[in-house]
Amino acid sequence: MKSVVLARKAAAFGASTAVLAAMVTGLMATSAQAATTTSAAKATPATAAKAKTRVSVSTPKASSGDYQGSCPVDVKLSSTIKVKLSGKTELAYRWLHGDGSKGKVKVVKLKGHGTKSIKVSETLSFKDDVKGWEAIQVLGPRKVTSKKGYFSVSCVDIGNSHNDKDVSISARAWADPDSYVGPCTPGDKIDFVGLIKTDQPTWVRYRWVLNGDVVDYGRVKVWNTRKVAFGLSPRHSQRGSAVLEILGPDRTVSNRAYYKVWCKSEAPSDRVSVSNLVTGTNNDGCKVGAHATLSSTGPARVRWVWSVNGDSVLRGESVFRDRGSETIDLPDRVLTGDATKGGKVTLTVFGPNNSDSITQSYAACEAPKPNVTVSSVAVAGQRNDMCADKRGPGVDFKATISSSAPTTVKYYWVVNGKREMPDLERQVNGSVDVTWGIGGTHGASETTGSVQLVVFSPDNVSSGATTFAVTCPPKA
Known part of the structure; x- marks a missing residue:
């Protein structure tokens, strides 16, 4: 029984x-x-x-x-x-x-x-x-x-859909900001943000654990990625960490999001600040660099972090013996992917009593400007048929235009100090030969003078003047 x-x-x-x-x-x-x-x-x-x-x-x-x-x-x-x-x-x-x-x-x-x-x-x-x-x-x-x-x-009756064994879920967490200094009055001072990512649409159950205690929980539909968050309203100075735990359909735990709170009734007297951020895009190799001014109102050990588009790229530390300022540099860094289209550079500083940050946009990378060069002009030939008309021979000239990248080159010829018309242009990718010709001098058996080739776009460059002297052949 x-x-x-x-x-x-x-x-x-x-x-x-x-x-x-x-x-x-x-x-x-x-x-x-x-x-x-x-x-x-x-x-x-x-x-x-x-x-x-x-x-x-x-x-x-x-x-x-x-x-x-x-x-x-x-x-x-x-x-x-x-x-x-x-x-x-x-x-x-x-x-x-x-x-x-x-x-x-x-x-x-x-x-x-x-x-x-x-x-x-x-x-x-x-x-x-x-x-x-x-x-x-x-x-x-x-x-x-x-x-x-x-x-x-x-x-759960999921039919032919996914189950616990074939749903992949990941979680990442961070504190925003990760430190707070000031009055601990009511209201959120630090927000904890979590990013849930799944490889297929699914309902996800989660909870937030702050210093070992469950402080928030919920259930959300995640199609690809979704953010969840909760706020901390501290009553006293503290430090610790929060984690985002995924309870189902799969189980996983995020990284620890560390934070620090210093409750003070008044702002500290010694503070650090950052200003005058300047960014520069180097199109030669598509790089970005920056510099900014770090200041302190008194003795301080200051940590600083450079970030490009939200990713930390360089960390360092500066020590002030007294009030002062110094320049913090971000050496040129190579950009890839979407970062080549422009973005933001941020410098964040952490002093003993406060933190500060500054952000400045940088320009998108541009293709390097072509470098155009011109060779000296040479006499390529003479036309003696003009000698029969009691003129000096006609003269043909040749020069070579070179470019470091594909471009349209605009140029003109100058003969005996006078600009020839019209202006000309050629598509240049590497090197290309260009020619020009003039008629013989009337009432003379010889044609003499000077010639040069002048490029005015995309660069201003000249071949330099070349003198020439061409004589009709003796009569038979």
Whole structure:
């Protein structure tokens, strides 16, 4: 009759058929085991001495203390029993279930000296929703009962969708700001922000733990990423950390977000500040650099951090013996990805009494300006057909225009100090030869003068003047 009642209790508790059978069997075995233990105690005088043996047992911990997902599911509970030995003894223990039933008594023989740790575990299978607990009861060599280890199972019918085993969840946390100095009046002084990221849409249960205490919790739908936050309104100076714990459908814990609070009724007399931030984009290699002025109203050791688009890139420290200022430099740093399109540079400083920061935008990288050069002009040939018209020969000239990058070059020729028309242009990618020609001098057998090539875009550059003298060939 008693086993039937236990079966009903266990069914309400949510255990599977296998666990029900184990619970019933354990109850039947318990009476016999207890009787055996009692008889042994009466028959063995040494038991009184062993009763003084020091025994401790940890609170059982569930492998999934707060499970949400598809069922059936196995929940493994484990605990550690410590026994201080001085010779031989027998460790007898059993599991206590949340429905009031008791497991089978198990006996482990121990010998030696000093403290020995025995790890024990039990696996339960559930196919329905359940909330319960498990505990360990040590019967010998000394009777000790552990605290209750709680767990819960929430079965969700997810069909062909994801479950606990194929949802990937990550969490990151930070304090904004991570330090506060000033009056601790009502109102949030530090905000803790967490970023939850999943590889597929899912409902996520979470909680915030501040210095070991649960201070906030909730459940949100996350499609890809989502932020959750809570605020701290301190009443006294303190420091510590907060973590974002993900409870389901998968379990994970964020990094620790450290913070510091200094409650002061008045602002400290010695303070640090930062000003005059100047940024500069170097298009040669796409880099950004910056410099700013760090000041202190008195002796101070000041930590400073340079950030580019929110990412810390350089840290350092400055020491002031007295009031003063100094320049803090951020050497050129190579930009990649979206950072090449422009962004922000921030310098944050932390003094003994306060912190300060300043932010300035920087320009997007531009393609390097082409470097254009021009060679000297050379005579490429002469046209003697003009000699028959009692003119000097025509003259052809050639020069080479070079560019370090593809560009459109605009140029003109100058002959004997006069600008030739029209203005010309060529697409140059590397080097290209350009030519020009002039007619012969009237009433002369010789053509002389000077010539040069002038580029006026994208650079202003000239070949320099080249003199020439070309004579008609002798008549046959």
